[in-house]
Amino acid sequence: LFNVDWNPTAPNPSSACMTQLQQHVHTLYSGVICRLTPTPTLTRHTHALVRRIMVVFVRLAALVRPLTEDMRLKLAGDMAQLELALAPLIPEGLKELGAPYRHLRAFRSFIFRSEPVSDIPGIPEVRVLLPSVVMHHMISSRAPEDLLLPHKQMNWTPAQYSEWIDRHGEQDVWGLLRTCLDSYAQKVNMRGEKEFHEAYPVLQALGPALFSNWK
Secondary structure (H helix, E strand, C coil), rough: CCCCCCCCCCCCCCCCHHHHHHHHHHHHHHHHHHHCCCHHHHHHHHHHHHHHHHHHHHHHHHHCCCCHHHHHHHHHHHHHHHHHHHHHHCCCHHHHCCCCCCCCCCCHCCCCCCCCCCHHCHHHHHHCCCCHHHHHHHHHHHCCCCCCCCCHHHCCCCCHHHHHHHCCHHHHHHHHHHHHHCCCHHHHHHHCCCCCHHHHHHHHHHHHHHHHHHH
């Protein structure tokens, strides 16, 4: 996702990472899963795998920055292709996967929201998505460049940050996000500027409201 040709005129509608993922999923399905006798254990593990793919994809997609209109279109195309690739693994339908599928669909519409930043906390997708995804995407798409995402603040790769989230969870993500917000405020004050970017107070207020419901 972070080494993608976001040119909308590229011959392949999917990004290189999505093409590779589709190939891996097809190999897994045709070479392994469809040759096995269906059992509750196989179904349980297959569901867990597909949920994991969706969770990590949305998590990393929220970190794509800057998010231009061309990038939004390509990312939405990737999410559509992801659903098509994963569908054969879940014959009963992707909706059966619950929250990860709802998050994928919600994020696909969330990236095209064009309301003023002050109105974002009230849109439906915010109530569906994980707090970290909402905050990451808002920083990626609405905040100034010097308000860094946590992995940039900590000098981590996106993959390292994703692994960190796996070990720590949403509340600890909010701790890193507060560090990013505080660092931005310090930069503004050091420059002697009298106003913060309009996204800053929204993020400051939205963070506690979102993360307070997560343990």
